[in-house]
Each structure stands twice: as C-alpha cells, then as structure tokens.
Amino acid sequence: MPLAVYLLGLAVFAQGTSEFMLSGLVPGIARDLHVSVPAAGLLTSAFAIGMVVGAPLMALLSLRWPRRSALLAFLVTFLVMHVVGAVTTSYAVLLGTRVVAALANAGFLAVAVATAIAMVAPNAKGRATSVLLGGVTIACVAGVPGGALLGEVWGWRSAFWAVAIALVPAVIAVLRSVPGGSPDPDTGAHGELRSLRRPRLLVILLLGALVNGATFCSFTYLAPLLTEVTGLGSAWLPAMLALFGLGSFAGVTVSGRIADVRPVRLLVIGGLALPIGWAAFALTSGSPMAVVALVFVQGTLSFAVGSTLISQALYAATGAPTLGGAFATAALNVGAAAGPWLGGSAIGAGFGYRSPLWVSALLVTAALALAGIAGLRRRRRPLMT
Structure with missing residues (x-):
C-alpha cells in the first residue's frame, strides 16, 4: 500500500475526530449554549446533512482541480471552521460551522477516495478503503475519547481547538505526499454520472x-445512555468511547481483509448479527458488564458492514472514481443525519435513552428486508458479486 494512502488516512483521522467527538460533548454543549440534549445532538445531523449535500457538489467542483489543490482547499476550510466553532457563543453559528465543515469534509473524502484507489491495484479497493476508514476508527479510539476528556477537564471548546491543531500536520502531509499537476483530462462529470445509473x-x-x-x-x-441508564459516571465516557473505537477499528480491519474476496459472507453474517446486537443492547443497558461487551461488539459489526458496503459501492461505480466515492459518502451521511434525528425524536417523545437502540435495530432490519427483496428480484445475478 503506498505511503500516500496512509497519509490520507491521517487527514481522515483529524476530520473523523471532529465528526464523532460530539457524542462525548453533547451534554456540555447543551449546558453551555442553553439548548436541549436533542438539539445539541442535531449538531451531528447538521454535519451529516452538510456531508450529504456536499459530497456530490464538492466532488463535481473538484473534477476541475488538481487533486492536491482540492485536498488542501478542503482541509484549510475545515480548519478555519473549527477555529470559529471554538470561539462562538451562538448555537446558530456553531450549527453553521458544522455545515460548512461538513461540506469541506465531504469534498476531501470524495477526492481522497479517488486518489487512494488510483494508487492501488484494481482488485484492492477494499484494502484502500479500509486504510482511509482506519483513520476514522483511530479517531474513535484516540481522538474522540481524547475530545471527551478535554471536554470534561477544560470544556467542549478545547476539543474544537485540538482538532484545528491536529489538522496542521495533515495539511503538511497532503502538501508533501500527494502529487500535484493538472486535472485528469479524461475525467468528465457526464461520463461519471452515467456510470452511477446502476440499480445494483x-x-x-x-x-x-x-x-x-x-x-x-x-x-x-451513547453519553446520556451510559450516565442516565447504565449509571456510569461521566469520567467513564472517554474509556467507553475508546472501546467503541477499538471495536470499529477491528471491524474495518476485518473488512479490509475480506471485502475484496468474500463480501457477501461478511455482509450476510454481519447484517444478521447487527439488529440482534442493538436489541440486546437495549434490553441489557442497565448492566455495566453487558454494556462494555456490546459497545465493542456493535462498533465492530457496524464498521465491518459499513466499510464493506463502501468498497462494494466503489466496485459498482468503476467508471466514476470521484463521484462514486462522493455518492457513497453522501449515502452514509443520509443515515448519519437521519439516525440522530430519529433517536432524538424517540427521546423527545418520552421513550427514554434506550429508545435509540431500538430504532437502530429497526433500521438494520429494514436494510435486511431491502437486501432480501433486491436479492429475490435478481436471483440469477447475486447482488454483491
């Protein structure tokens, strides 16, 4: 695997820290800005909405730029938004910075995916994807718990400053490792868009x-669930977030080894296990021992299945390397926007902090039903091969 792919993973780590760290900062943001916990949780949805809108738009825009220039522009914009977010006292401004940062993150990921898969063999898309997503999972292991710890000791704003500082070496790494040059003359928006019209x-x-x-x-x-239902003190949050991150890293590692050769088996086994795990989590969330196990297990299953789906999307969009990655990013963030909204709605309706776990189980069950229907309609041609 080329060194430049790992350096792109470093940049993804810094951005992934920002995307995920709010899970440990929601209570503090809610108190400081005088908003409800579900409203603070919507900052995650705002980021995801920006990713959904930004992924295709920024990818189309970046087709006219050299890849290094596009990556640097997106990274610097992301950095500036975190400086603004760290100093604002307005919830509306903070919400706006999350959207703009997400637009930049979406553009960066789309170009980074295209850059990474262009550097590896045609049958190694799963491995390249796992390296980039490894940056996200390392953010869960180190960056997100670190952000939660900073929020606990110095307030949530310190986590935003930490992300801005962490982006500086990422900018230098991209500047030095990604080749410059002109945009690919063979790349065209119309050609890439045509390649995306496949039912699979x-x-x-x-x-x-x-x-x-x-x-x-x-x-x-997860933070209010652990403190209000499981009964763990806030000092435990960084460790539990790190445990989820370790699980997600394990899931991406498994996907990187299997996604290029046996994707169907991984998706079937992982897809069937996921809703069972979410339901078990809801039923046993009052037990610290059960929660410790399930935080790790669900992190592993979620990222193994999710990263495999990304790599399969890239295989299905071979004629659209940039827009294929962009639409995969957008699809994942449709879920990332809808998920917190659905979970917050369940909490706001009075169903308690266990309710997001039940919603998660229902969402994966819906995915299984969709996969089953698609498989029945294409019995002569397996969906993922």
Whole structure:
C-alpha cells in the first residue's frame, strides 16, 4: 500500500475526530449554549446533512482541480471552521460551522477516495478503503475519547481547538505526499454520472444509509445512555468511547481483509448479527458488564458492514472514481443525519435513552428486508458479486 494512502488516512483521522467527538460533548454543549440534549445532538445531523449535500457538489467542483489543490482547499476550510466553532457563543453559528465543515469534509473524502484507489491495484479497493476508514476508527479510539476528556477537564471548546491543531500536520502531509499537476483530462462529470445509473449501486447506497443511520442513532446518544441508564459516571465516557473505537477499528480491519474476496459472507453474517446486537443492547443497558461487551461488539459489526458496503459501492461505480466515492459518502451521511434525528425524536417523545437502540435495530432490519427483496428480484445475478 503506498505511503500516500496512509497519509490520507491521517487527514481522515483529524476530520473523523471532529465528526464523532460530539457524542462525548453533547451534554456540555447543551449546558453551555442553553439548548436541549436533542438539539445539541442535531449538531451531528447538521454535519451529516452538510456531508450529504456536499459530497456530490464538492466532488463535481473538484473534477476541475488538481487533486492536491482540492485536498488542501478542503482541509484549510475545515480548519478555519473549527477555529470559529471554538470561539462562538451562538448555537446558530456553531450549527453553521458544522455545515460548512461538513461540506469541506465531504469534498476531501470524495477526492481522497479517488486518489487512494488510483494508487492501488484494481482488485484492492477494499484494502484502500479500509486504510482511509482506519483513520476514522483511530479517531474513535484516540481522538474522540481524547475530545471527551478535554471536554470534561477544560470544556467542549478545547476539543474544537485540538482538532484545528491536529489538522496542521495533515495539511503538511497532503502538501508533501500527494502529487500535484493538472486535472485528469479524461475525467468528465457526464461520463461519471452515467456510470452511477446502476440499480445494483443504488441498492448498495440505500443499504449503507440504513446501516450507518443505525450506527449514528445510538452512538450520538451513547453519553446520556451510559450516565442516565447504565449509571456510569461521566469520567467513564472517554474509556467507553475508546472501546467503541477499538471495536470499529477491528471491524474495518476485518473488512479490509475480506471485502475484496468474500463480501457477501461478511455482509450476510454481519447484517444478521447487527439488529440482534442493538436489541440486546437495549434490553441489557442497565448492566455495566453487558454494556462494555456490546459497545465493542456493535462498533465492530457496524464498521465491518459499513466499510464493506463502501468498497462494494466503489466496485459498482468503476467508471466514476470521484463521484462514486462522493455518492457513497453522501449515502452514509443520509443515515448519519437521519439516525440522530430519529433517536432524538424517540427521546423527545418520552421513550427514554434506550429508545435509540431500538430504532437502530429497526433500521438494520429494514436494510435486511431491502437486501432480501433486491436479492429475490435478481436471483440469477447475486447482488454483491
């Protein structure tokens, strides 16, 4: 695997820290800005909405730029938004910075995916994807718990400053490792868009949205669940978030080894296990021992299935390397936007902090039903092969 792919993963780590860290900062943001916990949770949805809108738009825009220039522009914009977010006292401004940062993150991921898969063999898309997503999972292991710890000790604003500082070496790494040059003259928006009109790709994108919606639905409200239902003190939150991150890293690692050779087996086994795990989590969330096990297990399953779906989307969109990655990113963030909204709605309706776990189980069950229907309609041609 080329070194530049790992350096792109470093940049993804810094941005992934920002995307996920709010799960440990929601209570503090709610108190400081005088908003409800569900309203603070919607900051995650705002980021996801920006990713959904930004992924295709920024990808189309970036087709006219050299890849290094596009990556640098997106990273610097992301950094500036975190400086603004760290100093604002307005919930509306903070919400706006999350949207703009998400637009930049979406553009960066679309170009980074296209850059990474262009550097590896045609049958290694799963491995390249796992390296980039590894940056996200390392953010869960180190960055997100670190952000929660900073929020506990120095307030949530310190986590935003930490992300801005962490982006500086990422900018330098991209500047030094990604080749410059002119845009690819063979790349065209119309040609890439035509390659995206495949039913198989659309089904994979829908599955990714549902699975990621389940992940974010529960992960966004993990902090209040652990403190209010499980009875753990806030000092335990960084460790529990790190445990989820370790699980997600394990899931991406498994996907990187299997997604290129046996994707169907991984998706079937993982897809069947996910809703069972979310339901078990809801039923046993009052037990600290059960919660410790299920936080790790669900992190592993969620990211193994999710990253495999991303790589399968890239295989299905071979004629659209940039827009294929962009639409995969958009689909995942449709789920990331809908999941916290659905979970927050369940909490707001009075169903308690366990309710997002049940919503997650229902979302994955819907994904299984969709996959089953698609499989029945295409019995002569398996969906994922």
